[in-house]
Amino acid sequence: MPTPLYDALRGYAAKAPLRFHMPGHKGAFLPCPELASLARLDVTEIPSTGNLYEDLSPIREAQALWARRMGAEYCQFLTGGSTMGIHTALTLCCPPGSRVLVDRSCHRSTFHALALLDLDPIFLPRSWLAEEGVAGPFSPLDVKKMLDQDPTIKTVCITSPTYCGLLSDIPAIAGVVHAHGGKLVVDGAHGAHLQFLGMDAYRGADAVVVSAHKTLPAMGQAALLFTNGIDPGQVRRTAAIYGTSSPSYPILASLDTAREWLEGPGAGEYGRVARRTAALRCRFPSLCSPLPLDPTRFTLKVKNGPAFTGQLESRCNIWPEMEDGGHVVFILTACDGEEALDRLESVLEGMEEQMGDSAPLPPPPLPERVLSPRQAQFAPAEVLPLERTEGRVCTCQLAPYPPGVPVVAPGERIGKKELAYFRQIGYNNREVTVAAMP
Incomplete structure (x- = not known):
């Protein structure tokens, strides 16, 4: 080639x-x-x-x-x-x-x-x-x-x-x-x-x-x-x-x-990993068919994402891509050999009691938009504790996991319903950049 x-x-x-x-x-x-x-x-x-x-x-x-x-x-x-x-x-x-x-x-x-x-x-x-x-x-x-x-x-x-x-x-x-x-x-x-x-x-x-x-x-x-x-x-x-x-x-x-x-040589490797991913999805609770999915993305359902990932990393030296409140995401590629995938499966078998559905909440309706993205990006700004931002206009994305969708986008006002949602999901971003008051 x-x-x-x-x-x-x-x-x-x-x-x-x-x-x-x-x-x-x-x-x-x-x-x-x-x-x-x-x-x-x-x-x-x-x-x-x-x-x-x-x-x-x-x-x-x-x-x-x-x-x-x-x-x-x-x-x-x-x-x-x-x-x-x-x-x-x-x-x-x-x-x-x-x-x-x-x-x-x-x-x-x-x-x-x-x-x-x-x-x-x-x-x-x-x-x-x-x-x-x-x-x-x-x-x-x-x-x-x-x-x-x-x-x-x-x-x-x-x-x-x-x-x-x-x-x-x-x-x-x-x-x-x-x-x-x-x-x-x-x-x-x-x-x-x-x-x-x-x-x-x-x-x-x-x-x-x-x-x-x-x-x-x-x-x-x-x-x-x-x-x-x-x-x-x-x-x-x-x-x-x-x-x-x-x-x-x-x-x-x-x-x-x-x-x-x-x-060339790697032509069949992705097919192999896709088959292993399918087997993992059958073996453990995860996102799977009939959802339209990347055949090699393994998204495991867990009861507590941060706790589950913490154990993988500290006890097993296994490092997933990311986690949210109810999922742990593993990126599997053609470079993952059978030994690595066997080890992952073996470790997960010992953690099955921590797997299963959680109840992540959908984000609230879209907030009020006050500034354009450009105005928000270049506005004079200040950093405030999240609990003191009601009524202020955000200059950044506030996108907790789950679901990874911005609750507040740049230029939108932080209101009561957004702060209530953050409290409900335990959002841990304590400081927020907002437009400075005139």
């Missing part, structure tokens, strides 16, 4: 060149022994290595291989994680000051993009799955209803999969959005691996952002932006606004080699 960027970096290093260019380690020395071997491949923009923001090989060739694998017209490598991708995608799809239909439970990078671009968000609430204690996927009808109500909305931004692995029907939603003359942006940060499981999870979307580092054998901050119907030159120019002009070539090379491995 070809790895054009990785091969170019290795070829340059093999010539033992005298490097009178950045980086300062000159390909020879890093004082951290564990990182020393990366120095040879850590270069800068020279003719043989290309430029991330120009249409030059070998980066162009490596990106084209990814685009072909994902069924997209264009792929842009990212070294600033999905945050960089979300900012780029929304800049490409949303004229400044325009309205956008936004997943209420979106990542904070989306809220930051709303502020930077002065966008007017119309929030798309997720349905609450009471029996599971989590926010559910979107249906095409959810999106159609909102777009029918407000024809001025021309961009939709949703998250799929969620942290717990729930998938929305992106092809169907894309059809609805396009029928209304709009564009669909998908935050697929947790779904970079789905295509390697044979899932056509993002067909029809205009822009999809995935974090390779979350679920693939790629370095931290490695991410990808896939676009359709958008000028590739504009994608590169826009990505350059949000990305460093000195991107990490080891991160870029890890994107190249991750794809090659998963198309």
Whole structure:
């Protein structure tokens, strides 16, 4: 399988060149022994290595291989994680000051993009799955209803999969959005691996952002932006606004080699892990079929998430991705060997008395909006104890777990019902940033 960027970096290093260019380690020395071997491949923009923001090989060739694998017209490598991708995608799809239909439970990078671009968000609430204690996927009808109500909305931004692995029907939603003359942006940060499981999870979307580092054998901050119907030159120019002009070539090379491995020797590994995940779901109480789920996301139902996770970490040296009041989320990938999965299953067998349904509460209705996201982001602010914030306007997200959906978003007023909800769920964020009083 070809790895054009990785091969170019290795070829340059093999010539033992005298490097009178950045980086300062000159390909020879890093004082951290564990990182020393990366120095040879850590270069800068020279003719043989290309430029991330120009249409030059070998980066162009490596990106084209990814685009072909994902069924997209264009792929842009990212070294600033999905945050960089979300900012780029929304800049490409949303004229400044325009309205956008936004997943209420979106990542904070989306809220930051709303502020930077002065966008007017119309929030798309997720349905609450009471029996599971989590926010559910979107249906095409959810999106159609909102777009029918407000024809001025021309961009939709949703998250799929969620942290717990729930998938929305992106092809169907894309059809609805396009029928209304709009564009669909998908935050697929947790779904970079789905295509390697044979899932056509993002067909029809205009822009999809995935974090390779979350679920693939790629370095931290490695991410990808896939676009359709958008000028590739504009994608590169826009990505350059949000990305460093000195991107990490080891991160870029890890994107190249991750794809090659998963198309070659690793091709069957995700299938193996999906089968083990299915077995774990049958063995222990968890989110499972008929919910539309990422086949390798294991979300265990427990009676006390923090206590359960604390025992896993302190007694068993097992570190899950996250927990909330009633769930513990494990990210399983093609890099989890059978021995590791056997050990996880064995430990969980000894903790079954702590598993089972809890009763997480859905968030209250949306609060009053007072400021735009941009006004809230750049307003003079002060930090107050949560119990003293009634009537104040929040400049940050207050998003307790469960359910991970902001109870109060930037620009919204903290009221009695929100404070009552925080007390009821035992929210432990004791200090809140609010807009300063005039």
